[in-house]
Amino acid sequence: MNKYPCPRLRIALLGMVVMLAGMTMPTSAQALALPPTDDLTLWYTSPATDWETQALPIGNGPLGAKLFGGVATEQIQFNEKTLWTGGPGSSGYNFGNWTSPRPGAIDAVQAQIDRDARMAPSSVASALGQGKTNFGSYQTFGDLFLDFANPPSSTSQYRRELSLREAVARVGYTAGGVEYTREYFASNPGNVIVARLSASQNGRVSFTLRHTSPRNDKSVTAANGRLTIRGTLANNGMRFEAQVQVVNQGGTRTDSGDRVTVSGANSVMLVLSAGTNYSDAYPTYRGGDPASAVTSRVTTAAARSYDELKAAHVADYRNLFDRVKLNIGQTNPTIPTNQLRSGYTGGSSSQDRALEAMFFAYGRYLLISSSRENDILPANLQGVWNNVTNPPWDADYHVNINLQMNYWPAEQTNLRETTRPYDRYISSMVAPGRVTAGNMYGARGWVVNNETNPYGFTGVHNWATSFWFPEAAAWTTQHMYDSYRFSRDLNYLRNTAYPVIKGAAEFWLDFLHTDPRDGKLVVSPSYSPENGDFSAGASMSQQIVREVFTNALAAARALNVDTSFQNEVSTALSRLDPGLRIGRWGQLQEWKSDWDSQTDTHRHVSHLFALHPGNQILPGTAEAQAARVSLNARGDGGTGWSKAWKINFWARLLDGNRAHKLLGEQLKSSTLDNLWDTHPPFQIDGNFGATSGIAEMLVQSQHDTVHVLPALPSAWPTGSVTGLRARGDVTVDTTWRSGAAETITLRTGKSAPIKVRTAAATGAYHVRDESGATVTATRTGDTLGWNATVGKTYTVTFQTSGGNGQTVEGEAFTSQSGVQRADHPGASGGASAGYIQNGDWAAYSGVNTAGLRSFSARVSSAGSGGTIQIRSGSATGTLLGSVAVSPTGGWDTYATVSTTLSGSASGPLYLVFVGSGTNYLFDVDTFTVRT
Numbered sequence: 001m002n003k004y005p006c007p008r009l010r011i012a013l014l015g016m017v018v019m020l021a022g023m024t025m026p027t028s029a030q031a032l033a034l035p036p037t038d039d040l041t042l043w044y045t046s047p048a049t050d051w052e053t054q055a056l057p058i059g060n061g062p063l064g065a066k067l068f069g070g071v072a073t074e075q076i077q078f079n080e081k082t083l084w085t086g087g088p089g090s091s092g093y094n095f096g097n098w099t100s101p102r103p104g105a106i107d108a109v110q111a112q113i114d115r116d117a118r119m120a121p122s123s124v125a126s127a128l129g130q131g132k133t134n135f136g137s138y139q140t141f142g143d144l145f146l147d148f149a150n151p152p153s154s155t156s157q158y159r160r161e162l163s164l165r166e167a168v169a170r171v172g173y174t175a176g177g178v179e180y181t182r183e184y185f186a187s188n189p190g191n192v193i194v195a196r197l198s199a200s201q202n203g204r205v206s207f208t209l210r211h212t213s214p215r216n217d218k219s220v221t222a223a224n225g226r227l228t229i230r231g232t233l234a235n236n237g238m239r240f241e242a243q244v245q246v247v248n249q250g251g252t253r254t255d256s257g258d259r260v261t262v263s264g265a266n267s268v269m270l271v272l273s274a275g276t277n278y279s280d281a282y283p284t285y286r287g288g289d290p291a292s293a294v295t296s297r298v299t300t301a302a303a304r305s306y307d308e309l310k311a312a313h314v315a316d317y318r319n320l321f322d323r324v325k326l327n328i329g330q331t332n333p334t335i336p337t338n339q340l341r342s343g344y345t346g347g348s349s350s351q352d353r354a355l356e357a358m359f360f361a362y363g364r365y366l367l368i369s370s371s372r373e374n375d376i377l378p379a380n381l382q383g384v385w386n387n388v389t390n391p392p393w394d395a396d397y398h399v400n401i402n403l404q405m406n407y408w409p410a411e412q413t414n415l416r417e418t419t420r421p422y423d424r425y426i427s428s429m430v431a432p433g434r435v436t437a438g439n440m441y442g443a444r445g446w447v448v449n450n451e452t453n454p455y456g457f458t459g460v461h462n463w464a465t466s467f468w469f470p471e472a473a474a475w476t477t478q479h480m481y482d483s484y485r486f487s488r489d490l491n492y493l494r495n496t497a498y499p500v501i502k503g504a505a506e507f508w509l510d511f512l513h514t515d516p517r518d519g520k521l522v523v524s525p526s527y528s529p530e531n532g533d534f535s536a537g538a539s540m541s542q543q544i545v546r547e548v549f550t551n552a553l554a555a556a557r558a559l560n561v562d563t564s565f566q567n568e569v570s571t572a573l574s575r576l577d578p579g580l581r582i583g584r585w586g587q588l589q590e591w592k593s594d595w596d597s598q599t600d601t602h603r604h605v606s607h608l609f610a611l612h613p614g615n616q617i618l619p620g621t622a623e624a625q626a627a628r629v630s631l632n633a634r635g636d637g638g639t640g641w642s643k644a645w646k647i648n649f650w651a652r653l654l655d656g657n658r659a660h661k662l663l664g665e666q667l668k669s670s671t672l673d674n675l676w677d678t679h680p681p682f683q684i685d686g687n688f689g690a691t692s693g694i695a696e697m698l699v700q701s702q703h704d705t706v707h708v709l710p711a712l713p714s715a716w717p718t719g720s721v722t723g724l725r726a727r728g729d730v731t732v733d734t735t736w737r738s739g740a741a742e743t744i745t746l747r748t749g750k751s752a753p754i755k756v757r758t759a760a761a762t763g764a765y766h767v768r769d770e771s772g773a774t775v776t777a778t779r780t781g782d783t784l785g786w787n788a789t790v791g792k793t794y795t796v797t798f799q800t801s802g803g804n805g806q807t808v809e810g811e812a813f814t815s816q817s818g819v820q821r822a823d824h825p826g827a828s829g830g831a832s833a834g835y836i837q838n839g840d841w842a843a844y845s846g847v848n849t850a851g852l853r854s855f856s857a858r859v860s861s862a863g864s865g866g867t868i869q870i871r872s873g874s875a876t877g878t879l880l881g882s883v884a885v886s887p888t889g890g891w892d893t894y895a896t897v898s899t900t901l902s903g904s905a906s907g908p909l910y911l912v913f914v915g916s917g918t919n920y921l922f923d924v925d926t927f928t929v930r931t
C-alpha cells in the first residue's frame with residue numbers, strides 16, 4: 001500500500017530518510033528497491049549483525065525464523081517449536097517427581113513453619129527439593145546461509161524491514177545499478193516459511209544455500225534443488241527433519257553434496273518447513289516420524305506460485321491482526337526504528353506516539369507469530385525464537401508469571417485463537433500433574449510447580465528460590481475461566497476449561513493447611529515468588545487459591561454440575577485466608593506477617609496478583625490504596641516483564657499517567673533495537689505484558705462493566721481504537737478527544753444486560769443502535785446500562801467539552817425549555833431537537849462557550865422558520881450571535897445555516913429559539929462550534 005502516491009513526494013521522502021541515515025543520495029533516475037514504509041513497519045538501514053538485538057523475527061506458530069539481511073551472505077536462523085532435548089528418552093528423566101517417597105517430609109516443613117513462622121528457602125529446598133535431571137532445553141534448528149556470488153563491495157538505499165500489517169519482512173538495496181529485493185514470510189496456512197529473492201535485471205540472482213547447526217547430530221543432503229536436514233537429538237532420540245526447496249525462475253540450479261547453488265536466475269523462491277516426532281501425549285511424548293509431513297508441506301507449497309502463497313498468508317494473518325487498530329496520534333516515522341527507540345523520551349512528540357503504537361501492534365504480531373490454533377505448544381520464554389542449544393532458562397515454560405503473561409493480551413486484543421495451544425498445554429499437564437499431586441502432595445487434582453517443559457515436568461527441582469510453586473496450576477487455569485468470561489462460550493467451559501479448573505481446585509481442597517494462628521486455611525509451605533522466606537499463607541498463594549475456588553464454583557454453577565464439589569469449595573472458601581492485608585506502612589502485605597520492607601524493590605510484585613491479573617481489588621478501596629503504596633515502594637524499575645506488569649497494575653489503579661510512565665521506562669531501558677523485550681536477556685513476556693498494559697489503559701472489564709478509557713494518559717489526548725474485547729462477548733471501539741470519550745461502539749455477541757462506564761457519561765450522552773434508533777439507557781454516576789441484544793451494534797455519543805469543530809447532536813441537550821427530541825429518519829443519528837416554539841431554549845453543558853468564533857447548524861423546517869440565538873451561561877446570558885432559519889420545505893429537508901460569533905463568554909452554550917409562527921418553528925439536527 002502506497003501512502004504517498006505522488007512519485008516526487010515519495011522520492012523526496014525517501015531521499016530524506018537516506019540522508020538522515022548518512023548514506024548517499026540515489027541518482028535521480030534510480031527507482032527504489034522497496035516501497036515506502038508505513039507507521040507499522042520496523043525498518044533499519046543496515047544488515048543485522050546480532051541475533052538477539054537486531055535480527056527480525058517472523059513466525060507462523062510452529063515455525064519461527066530470524067532474518068539478518070546481509071549483502072554478501074544472508075543468514076536465516078530458524079526454529080520448530082517442539083525441538084527439545086530432555087524428557088522421556090533421555091536418561092534419568094523423572095518429571096520432577098521425587099525418585100523415592102519422602103513420607104512426612106512436607107508435614108515436617110509445615111510443622112516447622114507453624115512453630116517458627118518462617119523458614120529459609122535453602123532449608124525448604126534441602127527438605128523438599130531434588131536436582132533436575134534432563135529437564136531439557138529448547139533447541140535451534142540451525143541456520144540457513146545464502147552465500148551470494150560476487151557480492152557488491154558497496155550498496156546504496158539499503159533497507160531491512162518488517163511490516164506488521166502484512167507480517168512480511170523485506171530486504172532491499174541497490175548495487176551496480178541493479179535493485180535487489182528479498183521478501184520473507186512465515187505462513188500458517190501450509191505451515192511453511194517462504195522467501196523470494198529478485199532483482200530489477202534478469203539473471204542477477206546467484207547464491208549457494210547451505211545449512212549449519214551447533215549440534216553434530218544431522219545429515220544434510222541435496223536433491224532436485226531440495227535440501228533435506230534430518231537427524232536425531234543425541235540426548236533423547238527425538239527425530240527432526242527440515243526441508244528447503246529452491247525454485248528458480250531462469251538461470252541454473254545445481255545440487256552438490258549438502259548444498260544447492262543457483263546461478264544467473266531472474267528470481268528464486270525458497271520454501272522451508274520442519275517438524276519433529278514430538279507429541280503432547282503423556283507419558284512418551286512421541287509421535288510419528290516427521291519426514292512425510294515435512295515432505296508434503298514443502299512439495300505442496302513449492303508447487304504454488306509465490307504470489308498465491310503470499311496472498312494466502314497475508315489474508316490469514318490480517319484476519320487476526322486487522323481486528324484491532326490503535327491511533328494515538330502517531331505519524332509515519334521518518335527515522336529508522338533503532339533511532340526511534342533510542343530517541344524516545346515519553347514526551348509529546350508524534351515520534352514517541354509512533355513507537356508506542358508500534359510496540360502495541362508488535363505484541364499482537366509476536367503473539368500471532370508464535371502461537372496459533374493449530375500449534376501443539378504455546379509461546380515459550382522466547383516465543384518460538386532461539387538460536388542456541390542452551391538458551392536462558394532453557395526457553396522453557398516458567399509458570400510463576402512468565403507463561404501467564406504471554407497470554408495476557410490475547411483476549412483483550414481480540415486474538416482468542418492464539419490461546420488454543422495454551423489451553424492444550426495446560427490440559428496436557430493434568431495427567432502428569434495428577435501423578436505429582438498424588439505421589440508428592442498426597443492430594444487429588446493436578447499440580448505443576450515453578451517451571452515446566454513440553455514433557456510434563458510437574459514436580460520440583462532444588463534451586464532454593466524458585467523450585468516450589470504449586471499455585472502455578474491454579475494460576476494457569478485463571479486464563480481458562482477468563483477465556484469463558486470473554487466469550488461466554490459454554491461449550492468451551494464444559495469441555496475444555498471446567499475439568500482442568502476443577503482438578504486445580506481439588507488439589508487445594510486437599511492440600512490447604514489449617515493455620516494454628518487463627519484457624520484459617522492457608523497454603524503451607526508458601527513462597528511469594530523468588531522473594532523472602534518460606535512461610536504460611538503468603539498473599540499471592542492465598543489470592544490464587546481464592547481465585548481458583550471462586551472460578552471453579554462459578555463454573556460448576558454455570559454448568560449446573562457437581563453439587564457436592566460445589567459444597568466442598570464453598571466451605572473451603574469460607575475458611576480461606578483471603579491474603580489481603582494492609583501493613584504497618586500502609587502497604588499491601590506480601591506475607592501474612594507484616595514483614596514488608598520499604599526498600600524492597602524486588603521485580604516480582606506477587607502480592608498484587610489480586611489487582612492484576614486477578615480482580616479481587618477494586619479501584620477506590622483501601623486495598624487499592626495499599627497496592628499503590630506497595631507499588632510506589634517497589635519503584636518503576638525492574639526487568640522487562642516486571643515493568644510490563646507494572647503498566648497493568650497502574651492501569652488497574654486507573655492511573656493512566658503512571659501506566660504511561662512505566663511504558664516509557666520499558667521502551668527506554670528494557671527494549672532492544674528490534675523492539676524485543678529484554679529481561680535482560682531477551683525474554684518475550686515483556687512484549688506481551690506491555691501490549692496487555694496498553695489494552696488495560698483503554699478498556700477494562702474485569703468487574704463485568706465495560707470500562708472505556710479507564711486509564712488514558714494525558715500524552716494521548718486524542719485518539720481511537722477499534723476491536724478491543726470486553727468480558728461478556730463484547731467488542732469495543734472508541735474515539736476520544738481532549739482526554740474524554742466522544743463515541744463508544746459496542747458489538748454484542750450475547751443478549752444480556754450491559755454496563756458501560758466512562759468519565760464522559762456524566763455529561764450528555766445518546767445511545768443508538770445500528771439503525772439509528774434511540775436506546776434508553778439508565779445512568780448511575782458514570783455508568784450507563786441497558787439490555788443488549790445479540791448481534792446488535794450500539795453507539796454511545798458524548799457531548800464533550802471543548803467542542804471545537806465537533807458535531808453536537810441537537811437532541812443531546814442537557815436541559816431545555818419547551819424543546820423535545822424529534823425522531824426523523826433523515827436526521828443525523830435519527831433524531832433532532834424539535835417541537836420548538838418562540839422563546840424555547842436548549843442548553844448543552846458539555847460545550848464551553850469560551851473563545852467561540854463561529855456556529856453552524858443543520859436545520860429543517862416545514863414551519864415558519866425563525867432565529868437561533870447563541871448565548872453564553874444562561875438563556876438570558878451574553879448574546880454571542882444569531883442566525884436566521886428559513887423554511888426548508890419539509891421536516892426531512894435539511895439546510896446548513898451559519899454565523900460568526902463574538903464577545904467574551906464563559907459557561908455552557910445555550911441556544912435560544914425565536915420566531916413568530918404559531919406552529920413549530922424549525923428543528924435543529926446537529927450543530928458545530930469553532931474557536
Ligand code: FUC
Pocket residue numbers: 381393398400402466530603604639641679683
Ligand atoms: C522468573 C523470573 C525471572 C525470569 C524467569 C524466566 O523466575 O523471576 O526474572 O523471568 O522467570
